[in-house]
Amino acid sequence: MEQGIWLDSDKLGQEDEVREVLRHGTLSMGFIGLAECLKALTGAHHGETEEAQELGLRIIGHMRRRMDEASKARRMNYTLLATPAEGLSGRFVKMDREIFGSIPGVTDREYYTNSFHIPVYYEISAFDKIRLEAPYHELTNAGHITYVELDGDPLKNLTAFEKIIRAMKEAGIGYGSINHPVDRDTVCGYTGIIDDTCPACGREEGDVPFERIRRITGYLVGTLDRFNDAKKAEVRGRVRHSTGSLHMPQAKERVQV
Numbered sequence: 001m002e003q004g005i006w007l008d009s010d011k012l013g014q015e016d017e018v019r020e021v022l023r024h025g026t027l028s029m030g031f032i033g034l035a036e037c038l039k040a041l042t043g044a045h046h047g048e049t050e051e052a053q054e055l056g057l058r059i060i061g062h063m064r065r066r067m068d069e070a071s072k073a074r075r076m077n078y079t080l081l082a083t084p085a086e087g088l089s090g091r092f093v094k095m096d097r098e099i100f101g102s103i104p105g106v107t108d109r110e111y112y113t114n115s116f117h118i119p120v121y122y123e124i125s126a127f128d129k130i131r132l133e134a135p136y137h138e139l140t141n142a143g144h145i146t147y148v149e150l151d152g153d154p155l156k157n158l159t160a161f162e163k164i165i166r167a168m169k170e171a172g173i174g175y176g177s178i179n180h181p182v183d184r185d186t187v188c189g190y191t192g193i194i195d196d197t198c199p200a201c202g203r204e205e206g207d208v209p210f211e212r213i214r215r216i217t218g219y220l221v222g223t224l225d226r227f228n229d230a231k232k233a234e235v236r237g238r239v240r241h242s243t244g245s246l247h248m249p250q251a252k253e254r255v256q257v
């Protein structure tokens, strides 16, 4: 407080209360599993039907409105968060399954889908995913992310990479991420995409495995060891998002190149 990090805290005296300064902080409510919610209500999630997407925007729009109303009434910063939910994604679905049983597309997996995301297992193009998730970014003023999963090496197709970034920007994605494999040879230190042999030192993957770095809920990891079972199941279930006519060279093709 003395260092003026909080808004208005520089005006405080040694013996003043901090009440009015703490008002500048935020109080956020988050949510997970919009996809499963829509599946339960309409029989389809928002990647599958326009009807589900419309309902999804109404639900999240309503939640945001309630936050804004509370902010106005209480003069505090209530905000809506698109929760990435690490522990919660597995815990909630387990609790619900005990009550409601296993419902296809709702409680039959080990995890609930993050926030407003299209389910990770659902086959959809990168551009459709961006188009459908973007409107939720504006509604979730406490934070949000949209990511697309690419199988290939973006360096081999910078045009496609740029087109995805631009599509995100045009659609109104506040925070976008492109996930793609990054490998590292722990022996020689080479970082890049390694197929069967390291391009730097030429060694094959034998007793010392190459490190395969992946992105899990914002963390870049070389191993899944420290993630819980729900998150591991989610990673296993992830599909890559196609970029349509924009060709991303795949692993096998790169070997031929």
Ligand SMILES: [Zn+2]
Residues within 6 Å of the ligand: 185, 187, 188, 189, 190, 198, 199, 200, 201, 202, 203
């Ligand atoms: Zn190497």
